[in-house]
Amino acid sequence: xxxxxxxxxxxxxxxxxxxxxxxxxxxxxxxxxxxxxxxxxxxxxxxxxxxxxxxxxxxxxxxxxxxxxxxxxxxxxxxxxxxxxxxxxxxxxxxxxxxxxxxxxxxxxxxxxxxxxxxxxxxxxxxxxxxxxxxxxxxxxxxxxxxxxxxxxxxxxxxxxxxxxxxxxxxxxxxxxxxxxxxxxxxxxxxxxxxxxxxxxxxxxxxxxxxxxxxxxxxxxxxxxxxxxxxxxxx
Amino acid sequence: xxxxxxxxxxxxxxxxxxxxxxxxxxxxxxxxxxxxxxxxxxxxxxxxxxxxxxxxxxxxxxxxxxxxxxxxxxxxxxxxxxxxxxxxxxxxxxxxxxxxxxxxxxxxxxxxxxxxxxxxxxxxxxxxxxxxxxxxxxxxxxxxxxxxxxxxxxxxxxxxxxxxxxxxxxxxxxxxxxxxxxxxxxxxxxxxxxxxxxxxxxxxxxxxxxxxxxxxxxxxxxxxxxxxxxxxxxxxxxxxxxxxxxxxxxxxxxxxxxxx
Numbered sequence: 264x265x266x267x268x269x270x271x272x273x274x275x276x277x278x279x280x281x282x283x284x285x286x287x288x289x290x291x292x293x294x295x296x297x298x299x300x301x302x303x304x305x306x307x308x309x310x311x312x313x314x315x316x317x318x319x320x321x322x323x324x325x326x327x328x329x330x331x332x333x334x335x336x337x338x339x340x341x342x343x344x345x346x347x348x349x350x351x352x353x354x355x356x357x358x359x360x361x362x363x364x365x366x367x368x369x370x371x372x373x374x375x376x377x378x379x380x381x382x383x384x385x386x387x388x389x390x391x392x393x394x395x396x397x398x399x400x401x402x403x404x405x406x407x408x409x410x411x412x413x414x415x416x417x418x419x420x421x422x423x424x425x426x427x428x429x430x431x432x433x434x435x436x437x438x439x440x441x442x443x444x445x446x447x448x449x450x451x452x453x454x455x456x457x458x459x460x461x462x463x464x465x466x467x468x469x470x471x472x473x474x475x476x477x478x479x480x481x482x483x484x485x486x487x488x489x490x491x492x493x494x495x496x497x498x
Numbered sequence: 499x500x501x502x503x504x505x506x507x508x509x510x511x512x513x514x515x516x517x518x519x520x521x522x523x524x525x526x527x528x529x530x531x532x533x534x535x536x537x538x539x540x541x542x543x544x545x546x547x548x549x550x551x552x553x554x555x556x557x558x559x560x561x562x563x564x565x566x567x568x569x570x571x572x573x574x575x576x577x578x579x580x581x582x583x584x585x586x587x588x589x590x591x592x593x594x595x596x597x598x599x600x601x602x603x604x605x606x607x608x609x610x611x612x613x614x615x616x617x618x619x620x621x622x623x624x625x626x627x628x629x630x631x632x633x634x635x636x637x638x639x640x641x642x643x644x645x646x647x648x649x650x651x652x653x654x655x656x657x658x659x660x661x662x663x664x665x666x667x668x669x670x671x672x673x674x675x676x677x678x679x680x681x682x683x684x685x686x687x688x689x690x691x692x693x694x695x696x697x698x699x700x701x702x703x704x705x706x707x708x709x710x711x712x713x714x715x716x717x718x719x720x721x722x723x724x725x726x727x728x729x730x731x732x733x734x735x736x737x738x739x740x741x742x743x744x745x746x747x748x749x750x751x752x753x754x755x756x757x758x
Contacts, residue, residue, distance in 0.1 A: 267671040275679030278699070282689045288542040406523035413527035417534040423542060431538040 269357050272300050273364060288427050291459040294365045298452040298460060299421035301361040302380070305354045306416065306444060309384045310408055312346030313391035317401035325492070335489040339392065343481055346388030347381060362455065369456025372466075376454025379470050382477040383447040389480035396491040419444035424462050443476040445469075502595030506603025507610060510574065514611045521570075521615060528566050528619055532559060550726065551686055559623035560719035561683035564645070564712050566619045568677065571612030571646040572670065574604060575653030578752070579666045582658060587756050597756055601749040608650025613643055620719075627723045634722040641734060644741040645715050651744030658748075658755045680706055682713040687727070711740040 277300070281293035289295045319325050328338060362368060391408070398404045418435055419442040420428065429436030439445050446469035453463045463469065514521075536558040543554055551557040581587050590600055620642075624630070630638060656673065660666040680703050682690070687707060694704030707713055714733035721729040 267668070267675060271675035271679050275675070276684065279679075279685050279689055279693065282693065283544060283547040283685055284542050285544040292542075402520070406519055409523050410526050410530075413530040414534075417530050417538075422535065423538050427541050428538055431541045435534060435538065 266357065269300065269304055269360075273297055273360075289424055289460075291457070294455075294457060295424075295452065295460040296422065297361050297364050298455065299448045301354070301358050302383075302444060302448040302451055303416050303421050304357055305350060305380065305384055305447070306387055307412060308350035308353045309347060309387035310391045310412065311350070312342065312388045313395035313404060313408065314401070315346075316392060316395040317404065329492060335492065336485045339389075339485045339488040340481060342392055343389035343484060344385050346391070347385035350384050350388065351381060365455055365457060365460075369454065372456055373454040375466065375470070376450040379450045379473045380447055382473050383443060386443065386473065386477035386480050389477070389484040393480055393484040393487050396488050415442060415444055418442060419448060420462065421445070421448045426462075441472070443473060446472040446476070502599030503603040503606060505593075505595065506600060507607040510577075510604065510607030511610065511614075513577065514573075514614070524569070525566070525615075525618055528562055529622070532562050532622070536562075547686065547689070550688065552724070556627045556724055557686070557720065558684065559627050560723065561712075561716040563616050563619040563623050563719070564642075564716045565678060565683055567612045567616035567642055567646055567715075568649050568674075568712060570615030571608050571649040572653040572674070574608030574611065574650050575657035575666070575670070578604065578654050579657035579660065579663060582755060583661075583663065591756055597753045598749070600756065601752040602745075604654060604752060605647060605651050605745050605748050608653065609643055609647035612646030612649060613639075616642065616646075623719070623723070630719075630722045637734075638719055638722065641715055641718055641737055644737050645711050648711060648737065648741035648744045651741070651746070651748035654748035655744060655751050658751045676706075677710060677712050681710040681716070682707065683716050687713060687717070709736055711737045 277293050277296045281291075281296065284292035319328070331338075333341070394407065394411075395404055398407060416422075418428075418438045420439055421444055425436060425439055425445065428439045449463050450466055450469050450473070452460045453466050455461075532555070536555045539554040539558070543551075547554075581590070591597075593600070620638075629635075652673065653670075656669050657666055660669055678684070680690075690699060690704055690707045693699035694701050714736045717727050718729065718733045721727055
């Protein structure tokens with residue numbers, strides 16, 4: 264389903280929408296959009312780990328996990344990294360398609376951006392787990408994540424450059440400037456080495472932003488997860 | 499006959515409102531598209547497009563109402579597919595009403611659900627883009643109801659012809675994205691036609707975008723609220739044919755599956 268969405272977004276939306284974009288706003292909107300689309304797909308795949316938490320609780324797998332000889336911290340960290348790797352494996356072929364469509368690659372820059380995307384993916388998984396154990400109801404989680412997805416993706420540079428977002432609405436621009444999806448999308452485009460879609464002068468700031476995002480949700484996730492699972496309060 | 503249909507409509511509407519928080523979530527996602535994405539896109543349009551549509555926000559608002567209608571009218575298919583897999587249709591057959599009442603009741607209720615969900619989106623569109631005259635409003639509601647019936651029929655047709663939920667979801671994905679992205683919901687039709695003329699887009703998809711009922715319904719609302727594109731009675735005919743074909747196909751396919 265997500266693969267159909269991805270391909271139709273490139274073949275239809277990317278191709279047609281690029282025809283209505285002013286080249287002074289984005290020189291090559293088609294490639295710009297394909298880069299952002301890869302990060303949007305990675306984000307939505309990494310979110311899915313949260314749904315597994317509910318399924319495990321429903322099927323009694325949670326008790327089994329708690330009985331394993333691992334600490335709570337190891338459990339959360341393992342889940343968050345596992346969720347990130349899983350989504351990366353899933354989105355890997357789609358990212359490969361994106362790179363093929365976009366052409367061009369700067370190997371060193373791409374390795375740095377790939378590392379940042381890994382951390383981004385772990386961070387999103389950690390965020391999903393944290394929210395899942397805080398909300399407790401799978402229906403409410405589904406709704407909340409849907410709304411969050413709509414806001415976090417649209418208020419980022421995944422679909423449009425930061426300068427345009429700031430020109431449209433300074434408040435939107437303020438959020439987009441500190442949005443981890445923006446960091447990941449900008450780094451991914453920077454990693455391709457295609458000058459017409461690169462918006463970063465210095466990749467250090469987004470790399471630091473992603474490290475902070477990963478660190479926060481991993482640490483916060485460990486604390487929240489640890490508190491919620493004691494005494495069966497996750498039920 | 500009408501009484502039986504009304505009972506089915508009532509049942510499906512009650513089921514629909516069981517998901518009220520889910521609906522609120524979905525509407526907020528749609529509004530995020532309008533108030534964030536469309537606002538930002540306004541600042542990126544090239545002069546060729548701004549000459550024809552002026553504002554992307556105004557252009558997109560009617561399209562968004564139509565996509566909302568499509569998504570919610572399509573939900574009935576998910577329920578029919580679930581009923582088929584869990585063999586709940588045996589219970590439906592035990593209800594004292596004819597199979598025609600049952601089948602047409604499902605198609606009509608899918609259409610009404612689409613209209614109910616779309617109403618806040620259409621009102622938002624009117625508030626920000628402009629209000630139509632009373633005859634125009636009646637024509638918009640009539641056209642959208644026909645469209646919703648057709649979509650509901652399309653969804654039920656897919657639901658009864660797919661044996662597993664995975665197959666239904668995949669088929670739904672293909673239909674959703676083809677109808678959404680190969681239409682004038684997100685971008686003006688002339689862009690798709692230009693791509694077709696330059697050989698960058700298959701002509702079959704250009705034709706599909708032109709006859710796509712989502713394009714016709716969005717363009718009709720735009721023609722009333724924005725004055726562009728120029729109104730064409732062909733749009734009503736196109737949506738009516740779509741609704742008739744899929745409402746009948748769904749009803750007969752549903753009856754066939756019930757009788758198995």
